[in-house]
Structure formats: structure tokens, C-alpha cells
Amino acid sequence: MGAAARRVAKSLVYQQRPAAAVEFATTAARRLTDGLTDRGALGLSTLGMLYLSAALAESSQERTPGRVAAAGGYVAEAGDVAARQGADLDEDYTQFGPTNVTLHRMDVLLRFEDGWSALEAAEDARPEALAGMTREAAGRAPGRRRARLAADPTQGRRRSSPAPDRRAGARGGARTPGDGEPRQGRGPRDPGPRTGLAQACRALWTAGMTQVLYLIACAAGPTQHIDDGVRAAQDDGWDVCLILTPSAATWWEPRMEELVELTGHPVRSRYKQPWEKDALPKADAMLVAPMSCTTLNKWGAGISDTVAVGIPSEAVHMGVPVIAMPYFNQAQGAQPAVTRSIAALREQGILFLDGPDGYQSHPPKRGNPQAFPWGKALAGARRQTGDRCPRT
Numbered sequence: 001m002g003a004a005a006r007r008v009a010k011s012l013v014y015q016q017r018p019a020a021a022v023e024f025a026t027t028a029a030r031r032l033t034d035g036l037t038d039r040g041a042l043g044l045s046t047l048g049m050l051y052l053s054a055a056l057a058e059s060s061q062e063r064t065p066g067r068v069a070a071a072g073g074y075v076a077e078a079g080d081v082a083a084r085q086g087a088d089l090d091e092d093y094t095q096f097g098p099t100n101v102t103l104h105r106m107d108v109l110l111r112f113e114d115g116w117s118a119l120e121a122a123e124d125a126r127p128e129a130l131a132g133m134t135r136e137a138a139g140r141a142p143g144r145r146r147a148r149l150a151a152d153p154t155q156g157r158r159r160s161s162p163a164p165d166r167r168a169g170a171r172g173g174a175r176t177p178g179d180g181e182p183r184q185g186r187g188p189r190d191p192g193p194r195t196g197l198a199q200a201c202r203a204l205w206t207a208g209m210t211q212v213l214y215l216i217a218c219a220a221g222p223t224q225h226i227d228d229g230v231r232a233a234q235d236d237g238w239d240v241c242l243i244l245t246p247s248a249a250t251w252w253e254p255r256m257e258e259l260v261e262l263t264g265h266p267v268r269s270r271y272k273q274p275w276e277k278d279a280l281p282k283a284d285a286m287l288v289a290p291m292s293c294t295t296l297n298k299w300g301a302g303i304s305d306t307v308a309v310g311i312p313s314e315a316v317h318m319g320v321p322v323i324a325m326p327y328f329n330q331a332q333g334a335q336p337a338v339t340r341s342i343a344a345l346r347e348q349g350i351l352f353l354d355g356p357d358g359y360q361s362h363p364p365k366r367g368n369p370q371a372f373p374w375g376k377a378l379a380g381a382r383r384q385t386g387d388r389c390p391r392t
């Protein structure tokens with residue numbers, strides 16, 4: 001019951017209803033307190049996580065003094081529950097306990113952009129507890145990538161795919177040219193010195209508090225450099241699963257293993273067979289980028305003959321935030337079907353990023369696929385998920 005209440009609260013946040021999520025989580029926590037307390041550690045961890053869900057929902061809204069105080073209060077309630085529980089446990093895969101409460105306190109403070117207090121909060125976390133939590137989470141986390149990161153957070157970048165000859169030198173220093181969004185803070189794979197905050201952030205990353213992003217790419221120019229998009233999303237704190245259209249998959253066929261290695265997940269491009277299990281963890285959000293003119297028009301017409309359209313076209317009607325950013329030229333965009341398809345997508349709640357907030361179509365033969373503005377796409381993903389994704 002309590003665990004179901006947590007899931008409802010989470011889904012309310014995804015539906016852009018954080019205030020309702022706070023109300024729901026706190027009401028459930030208060031009503032269920034006695035019953036959950038009687039159930040020992042399992043009940044206490046559920047109760048504590050309900051308060052932490054309320055804190056996260058509260059802090060996914062614009063900062064006001066009232067919200068800062070309320071979110072702090074929910075974290076404090078969770079802290080009391082953790083104190084009653086007494087130790088860091090992993091009941092019902094919650095990893096609830098004093099250390100997890102400290103991580104949430106930091107997360108809430110960072111969301112309210114109070115880095116100094118987050119740093120102070122990090123001092124409460126015992127390094128051994130954080131390290132233990134990281135190992136623990138890595139052991140049970142889906143995907144090889146988390147495990148690799150837990151072993152060595154610098155590994156992702158070192159192992160990332162070498163640029164093929166045709167691209168050698170073209171990547172240069174700027175990783176996402178034209179995205180106009182400077183990175184904030186240190187990434188989880190940054191080999192810099194580990195302060196308490198950095199270590200705690202790393203634990204946030206590996207403790208399963210990282211969210212899963214399905215990055216869905218079509219056979220449009222920037223997909224030649226889709227590894228750049230994957231890395232940009234990973235740097236933004238996402239656990240990235242890559243899905244390609246069948247046409248896009250042919251572009252990467254000789255180097256597909258590199259993408260598997262980079263993401264730590266299988267790369268999907270075809271519908272699974274009826275007897276096959278889902279290969280990917282559940283998505284917290286989906287970003288369809290770069291989106292081709294063909295995929296846009298198929299989706300707008302309700303045709304989902306590729307898994308790349310099928311997954312997000314259903315997901316958006318199941319409460320998952322879906323963002324799409326196109327890449328095609330002005331001549332392709334002049335087709336009347338394009339305007340209709342964009343309207344059809346927006347009508348369904350998809351955040352379609354064109355114009356100044358997204359990709360502005362280029363004149364024919366004047367595209368620059370390497371300058372695809374991944375920063376804008378990821379900013380859209382953050383907006384749609386209420387800034388839930390921790391940028392470490």
C-alpha cells in the first residue's frame with residue numbers, strides 16, 4: 001500500500017503535478033504511519049521513502065521560502081524515521097536509512113540551488129556508508145554501466161568510442177558545439193579530487209537515483225555523431241538507453257558494440273519477438289532526437305512500424321515525459337504534412353522543440369549535423385521531468 005502510494009506520487013510528478021504529488025505522499029504517510037511502523041524495517045523504509053518523495057516533489061517546483069521550508073520538513077520527518085530504523089538497510093530495494101536521507105537532503109538543496117548547504121549536508125554522510133551504498137547499488141542496478149561507474153567513475157569517458165577517421169579532429173574540444181549551455185558542476189566521470197560532496201554525488205548517481213532516459217535517434221544527420229548525444233545526456237546525469245530506427249542502425253552497424261559499451265545497455269532498433277523479454281530498464285523520460293521528417297510524419301499519422309516510434313508514441317499516453325527535437329532542412333519542413341504532424345504531436349503532450357528553444361531548420365545542403373544543439377534537447381528533458389535528473 002505504502003509502496004503503491006510512492007509510485008502514485010512519482011507518477012504525479014511526471015504528469016507535471018508536483019503539488020498533488022506532495023499532497024498525496026504526505027497524506028499517505030500520515031494515514032499509514034501506525035501500520036507501517038508496526039511492520040518494522042520494511043514498513044519504516046516505505047514510510048521514510050514517502051516523506052522523501054514528498055520532499056523531491058516539493059523541490060521540483062520553483063523555489064519559494066515556503067517550499068524550501070516544507071521540503072526541509074519532509075526530509076527531517078524522513079530523518080526521524082531513519083533514526084527509528086537505526087541503520088542503512090535495503091528493504092524493498094529502497095536503500096532507505098540515514099545515508100539515503102542525507103543524499104536526499106543534498107539533492108533537495110541542490111534543486112533549490114543552495115550548493116553551500118548541500119556541501120554542509122554532505123559532511124553528515126560517512127564516507128564508508130556512501131562507498132558501501134555505491135557498491136550495493138551497483139551490484140543490483142540494471143545495466144553494466146552503473147557497475148562500471150561504481151568501480152571507476154572515470155571509466156565511461158576513457159572507454160567511449162574513438163572517433164572514426166572521417167571524424168578525427170572534427171570533434172575538437174567542444175563536445176556539443178552550438179548547444180550554448182555550459183556544463184554545471186563536475187560530472188560523475190570527472191577524475192578530479194573527491195570531496196565529500198563529489199563522493200555523495202557519485203553515490204546519488206549509482207544508488208539508483210539516476211533516471212533512465214531513452215534516447216531515440218532517426219536516420220538524420222546528427223545520428224552520425226549520436227555518441228556525442230549519449231555523452232551529453234550522461235553528463236546531465238541520465239542513465240541512457242539508445243534506440244535507433246532501422247535506417248539509423250545501418251549507419252552504426254559496423255560500430256554498434258561501441259554504443260553498447262558506451263551506454264551499458266543493448267541498443268534496440270527492432271521490435272522484440274513475442275517471446276523475448278524487455279531488454280531495457282523502464283524509462284523515466286524519452287528524447288526523440290534527432291527526429292527525421294519521415295519519423296515525424298509517421299508518428300503524426302499514428303503509424304508505428306518501428307520500435308523507435310512505437311515506444312514513445314505509447315509511452316506519452318502512459319504518463320512518461322516525451323520530448324522530440326527534429327533535424328531536417330527547410331525544404332523538407334515546407335511539406336504541409338510537417339505542420340500537421342507537429343500539431344498532432346503537441347496535442348498529445350509531446351514537447352516538440354523547434355524554433356529558438358530547439359532546432360531551427362537549415363536551408364537545404366547547409367546543415368551542420370555536428371552542431372546539433374543537444375544542450376537544448378536536454379534542457380527540454382529537464383523541464384519535462386521537473387528538473388528531477390541530478391546533475392552531478
Ligand SMILES: Cc1cc2nc3c(=O)[nH]c(=O)nc-3n(C[C@H](O)[C@H](O)[C@H](O)COP(=O)(O)O)c2cc1C
Pocket residue numbers: 217218219220221222245246247248291292293294295296306327328329332
Ligand atoms: C546521408 C543521409 C542523411 C540524411 N539526413 C536526413 C536528415 O537530416 N533529416 C531527415 O529528415 N532525413 C534525412 N535523411 C533521410 C532519412 O534517412 C529517410 O527519410 C529515412 O527514411 C528516415 O527513416 P527513419 O526516420 O526511420 O530513421 C537522410 C538520408 C541519408 C542517406
